[in-house]
Amino acid sequence: MKRIMRLTAVLGALVLVIAACGSDSGSGADASACALDEVDGDLQLYNWSEYIDPALITAFEEQYSVDVVESFYESNEAMLAQLQSGAVYDLIVPSDYMVGIMIEEELLHELPDEAVPNLANLDPKFTELPYDPGPEYSAAYQFGTTGLGVNTALVGEDFTPSWALIFDPELTTTFPGGVSVLDDPRETMGAALKYLGYSLNDTDEEHLAEARDLIAAAKDGIATFDSDQYDEALANGEVAVSHGYSGNMIIGFADAENPDDFQYVLPEEGATFWIDNMVVPTTAESPCTAFTFINYILDAENGATLTNWNYYGSPNKAAIDAGLIEQEVVDFYADTFTAPNLEIIQDTGDYEIKFTDYLAQAKS
Amino acid sequence: MNEGTGPRGWMQRLLAVNAVLVFVFLYAPILLLVVFSFNDNNNVSIWTEPSLRWYGEMFRNDDVMGALRNSLIVALLSTVVATVIGTALAISLERYRYRGRGTLDGLAYLPIIIPDVTMAVMLLIFFFQGFDLLQSWFGIRMTSGLHTIVLAHIAFCISFVAVVVRARIAQFDSALEDAAADLYASRWQTFRRVTLPLIAPGVAGGALLSLTLSLDDVVVTQFVSGAGSTTLPVYVFGLVRRGVTPLINAVSVVMLVASMVLVGISLGFQRGAAAREKVATDPDVVLDGSLEVDRA
16 A cells, blocks of 8 residues: 555656646635635535544534535545646645645645634644744644553563664563564654654665664564554553554553553654644635634634544644643643654655665565 | 375365365455454454444444445446446457457556556546536536546446456357347347347456446545545545554445345356356256256
């Protein structure tokens, strides 16, 4: 599937070229004049599966007397290709790096301040973003991190939150069951780069080779390279430490027999961090409804409902401060707001293949 | 027969073991999938207790049901159309000579050979360029949706139907059609009374294949889909992003049962057709058949 995604990205670029040569795809309605709570038609929402509480949709439909038509995608790149061809959606929830690409391609409407006053509810950490400073075009929806799930019954209470927990073989070989590491070029190579003190978007060949050698040398303690079942393996006690995504870890912990034995930590060297964002494409037919929906989601109570339903991190400071979000979810993601070295995975273009190759070499 | 002794028996036993292993390899994961769909836990691989919880959640989940409905509409429509066109294509390639036949022959298999992603991007560009033209010429505004997914699926299913049906046509003796013509059957009558019954198992097989391909497709579908037209496989892929829950198992089991029913129907159909055909063409079989009946 990963390979298909990459191919998709390449072909997406191809579509772009062709679209650029072709006629301009019809521009949507005038979006800059939208007023607060204005609706100008039904909302075509394009989102990831199981990412929004259906109750939020129903309440929005009732409050504003519009229909919300939901569609789902499973790849940022395929979504981009569709949009470039002229597909019509009013609101999309792309990941961080993709927002940057969409802004560059001039596919997005600017958010009018008067229509989205609830932007002020966002934590400052989520308004000063490298891909959209301001933010001018996007509003953070949910976020997550990639870190380490630790079984303290096997590792002990007294451990340093560091990538050494998966990359130092002297340490990992002493853990019963060993550790599980993500089978994902950007995440795993990125973790190794961070451990070595580099940026996870580093494309220096020597640094990449160092990261590869680090992973290869750590293999004695690595029980498995796995991106799907690591949370369950950790909860089962099969491995002592799992490298994985926060969203899965929090659910894995909750289902474990003794949830108190598990801790999710962000290594002190720094970790990966992703943000999904609400954006309004220029092809939108009901941009005002879309802005109204963004404002609705950014409301403190609705933002809390969202996070209490999907258990991803909430960027909504107002919701957290008002105590509307379940305390365990707040605690789980609290690190993210204070951790100094979090980095977003950026598109490294031609170097993506290097990450893949080096991880494959390290594993073989 | 001296089964069980000598090298032959040894070989046979080895083959039997091999067969069992192959079946285990193929079906153990499916069995596991089915078993764990009845798991009460939030995690797929941690067994707590048997329950129908996830089936309940699946049927209560409007998004899943909507996606399932979309998938079924797309699969049924595209299968019917692709089967008709694919069968016609197979007959024309196998039975008639005309200018450009060789080229058509080559082109017909292109959708099987080219990668899904290429096909997806081509179709995406094609549709939206087409929509642009429609708008500038006739002022009709169109966008992608279920109709574009159906068209895309028809486009790649035709080739598969044609391949399967062609194999079937190549097997049967064209003298049968000539005989029908000699007996003053019109072309349509020949087709309806002779050709179609003989190739029916192939047509059914092709239809089944295209149904499966359509129900399965993620890559092409996600490119050409539009607002409100998410299909089940695309939805499930999106679900996996946040970890596999037994909900996916439950959905898969429902799809599995549906396809098994379809395969069952088609097998029954093919057996019936095969038996009829043998009776019709081979007098010995009639004799054998009656002997069987006598013995019974």
